[in-house]
Amino acid sequence: MSTPHRVVIVGAGLAGASAAAALREQGFTGEVTLFGQETHHPYELPPLSKGILLGERDEPDWVRADGYYRDHAIDLRRGTAITALRPAEHTVVDADGTEHPYDRLLLATGSRSRSLPGLAGPGVHLxxxxxxxxxxRTELTPDACVVIIGAGWIGCEAAAAARTRGARVTVIDPGRTxxxxxxxxxxxxxxxxxxTDHGVTFHLGAAVTGADTGLVRLTNGMELPADVVIAGVGAVPRTELAEAAGLTLAAGGVAVDATLRTSAPDVxxxxxIAAHDHPRYDGRVRxxxxxxxKNQGAHVAANLLGADAPYTADPYFFSDQYELGCEYRGLADPDHDELVLRGDPTTREFLAFWLRDGHITAALNVNSWDHGDTLRELVATRARATPRQLAEEDLETLATAETPQAS
Ligand SMILES: Cc1cc2nc3c(=O)[nH]c(=O)nc-3n(C[C@H](O)[C@H](O)[C@H](O)COP(=O)(O)OP(=O)(O)OC[C@H]3O[C@@H](n4cnc5c(N)ncnc54)[C@H](O)[C@@H]3O)c2cc1C
Structure with missing residues (x-):
C-alpha cells in the first residue's frame, strides 16, 4: 500500500481527533483534514453527564489543547458536515456540495442519542x-421534577447529577434493575x-408511551408530572454516510476487519460506529x-499510513455516580456467565468477575482502585480461575501464574 498524501477524517470527536493527532505524532507530513459538524473544538463526552451537569465545570475535556490543530497543521473544519461519500472517486462531499478528495479516509462519526416516538417538545432533553x-443543566434546579427515561449509564449518571443538584428525580426503565x-x-x-438511598424513585418494569408538556405516561397506566424529561434510551451509530455509499454494515455499525478497515478501499x-472483527472475540464487537x-483513533493512524496492525485491546469503560466510581474491563454476558463477587457489594466497595467455562470474561471494580493492572491482565489473558480463587486468593499471583489464552 502506497503512502498517502491526503488523509481525510469525518467526525471531529474523540476518535477522529485522536487519529489526527496520532498521524502527526507518527511523523506524517501530508495533508490531514478533520471535518466536524459541531462548532466546538473536539471534546470528550464523559464530563457532560458528570462535572458539567453537576455545575462543577463549564468546559469538557478537550481532546487536544486549543492551538494544537493549527500548530500541527491539522486542517480542522468545524461546523462542516460531510453529506456524501463516493468511494469509487475517493472523495467526500460537504453540505455546500464541495468535493474533498482523499487518499485514505477515516469515518469517525460516532453516535446520536436514540429518541422515542411520542417523546418530543419543550422540556424533553437528549x-x-x-x-x-x-x-x-439550566433546568436542573432544586425541586425541579425530573423524569429520566432509561436506567442505562447516561440515565443513571444524569439521575445522580440531577439529585445532587436538588431536583426530584424519577427513573423509568422496562428492566428489573x-x-x-x-x-x-x-x-x-x-x-x-x-x-434510592440518594432519594431517586424508580418505576422499573414499565415503559413510556409518550410525554406531553408536563406529563409522562407509562405502559402501566401511570402518569407522572415532569418539568424536565431526559431520554436516556441509548445511542444509535451514525452510519448513514457509509450505508449510502454501499459499505458493509454489521452489528448496527460499519463493518471493519481486525485492522479497522471497512469494505471500501482506503476507508x-x-x-x-466501528463493528470490529475483533481477533479475540467471537462475532463482531462494537x-x-x-x-x-481514544485507543482505536490512536491505533488506526499507523494503518492509514500503510501498516496492517490488528486492534486487540479489550473493551473498557468507567462511570461515576454520587460517591461511587467504577471501571469495567472485558465483555461478559451477565445472563449466562457466572458472577463471582469479591467483597461485600452492599458496602459499595468490591470487585466482581464473570466466568465462562472457567475463564474470566470481564471484571468490575467498584470504589476499589488498587488492582487495575491486575484486572486488565486477568481479562486480557482470559485467565482460568475458580470462583474461590477470585473471591479469596491473591489476585496478583493469579495474574502472574501461567494462564492459557482463550481460543
Ligand atoms: C453524555 C455521555 C457521557 C459518556 N460517559 C462515558 C463514560 O463515563 N465512560 C465511557 O467509557 N464512555 C462514556 N461515554 C461514551 C463515549 O464518550 C463515546 O463512546 C465516545 O465519545 C465515542 O467517540 P466517537 O469519536 O466515536 O464519537 P463522538 O464522540 O460521538 O464524535 C463523533 C463526532 O462526529 C461528528 N459527526 C458525525 N457525523 C458527521 C458528519 N457527517 N460530518 C461531520 N461531522 C460529523 C459529530 O458531530 C461528533 O462531534 C459517554 C457518552 C455520552 C454521550
Whole structure:
C-alpha cells in the first residue's frame, strides 16, 4: 500500500481527533483534514453527564489543547458536515456540495442519542453534545421534577447529577434493575439502592408511551408530572454516510476487519460506529465507550499510513455516580456467565468477575482502585480461575501464574 498524501477524517470527536493527532505524532507530513459538524473544538463526552451537569465545570475535556490543530497543521473544519461519500472517486462531499478528495479516509462519526416516538417538545432533553448538556443543566434546579427515561449509564449518571443538584428525580426503565443488560440483576441492584438511598424513585418494569408538556405516561397506566424529561434510551451509530455509499454494515455499525478497515478501499472506521472483527472475540464487537474511541483513533493512524496492525485491546469503560466510581474491563454476558463477587457489594466497595467455562470474561471494580493492572491482565489473558480463587486468593499471583489464552 502506497503512502498517502491526503488523509481525510469525518467526525471531529474523540476518535477522529485522536487519529489526527496520532498521524502527526507518527511523523506524517501530508495533508490531514478533520471535518466536524459541531462548532466546538473536539471534546470528550464523559464530563457532560458528570462535572458539567453537576455545575462543577463549564468546559469538557478537550481532546487536544486549543492551538494544537493549527500548530500541527491539522486542517480542522468545524461546523462542516460531510453529506456524501463516493468511494469509487475517493472523495467526500460537504453540505455546500464541495468535493474533498482523499487518499485514505477515516469515518469517525460516532453516535446520536436514540429518541422515542411520542417523546418530543419543550422540556424533553437528549444528552449527547456539549450544547445538550449546557441546555439541560439550566433546568436542573432544586425541586425541579425530573423524569429520566432509561436506567442505562447516561440515565443513571444524569439521575445522580440531577439529585445532587436538588431536583426530584424519577427513573423509568422496562428492566428489573438499572444497568442489568451490562451488569446483570445482582450488580444492578447495587446501583438501584445507591440511587434510592440518594432519594431517586424508580418505576422499573414499565415503559413510556409518550410525554406531553408536563406529563409522562407509562405502559402501566401511570402518569407522572415532569418539568424536565431526559431520554436516556441509548445511542444509535451514525452510519448513514457509509450505508449510502454501499459499505458493509454489521452489528448496527460499519463493518471493519481486525485492522479497522471497512469494505471500501482506503476507508477505515473507528469509535462508536466501528463493528470490529475483533481477533479475540467471537462475532463482531462494537463498543460505544470512551477508551475504545481514544485507543482505536490512536491505533488506526499507523494503518492509514500503510501498516496492517490488528486492534486487540479489550473493551473498557468507567462511570461515576454520587460517591461511587467504577471501571469495567472485558465483555461478559451477565445472563449466562457466572458472577463471582469479591467483597461485600452492599458496602459499595468490591470487585466482581464473570466466568465462562472457567475463564474470566470481564471484571468490575467498584470504589476499589488498587488492582487495575491486575484486572486488565486477568481479562486480557482470559485467565482460568475458580470462583474461590477470585473471591479469596491473591489476585496478583493469579495474574502472574501461567494462564492459557482463550481460543
Ligand atoms: C453524555 C455521555 C457521557 C459518556 N460517559 C462515558 C463514560 O463515563 N465512560 C465511557 O467509557 N464512555 C462514556 N461515554 C461514551 C463515549 O464518550 C463515546 O463512546 C465516545 O465519545 C465515542 O467517540 P466517537 O469519536 O466515536 O464519537 P463522538 O464522540 O460521538 O464524535 C463523533 C463526532 O462526529 C461528528 N459527526 C458525525 N457525523 C458527521 C458528519 N457527517 N460530518 C461531520 N461531522 C460529523 C459529530 O458531530 C461528533 O462531534 C459517554 C457518552 C455520552 C454521550
Amino acid at each position: 444528552l449527547r453534545t456539549l450544547d445538550d448538556a449546557l441546555a439541560l 438499572p444497568l442489568r443488560r451490562v451488569l446483570g440483576d445482582e450488580i444492578g441492584e447495587v446501583f438501584r439502592t445507591l440511587h 477505515y472506521a473507528v469509535g462508536d 463498543v460505544d465507550h470512551w477508551a475504545n474511541a
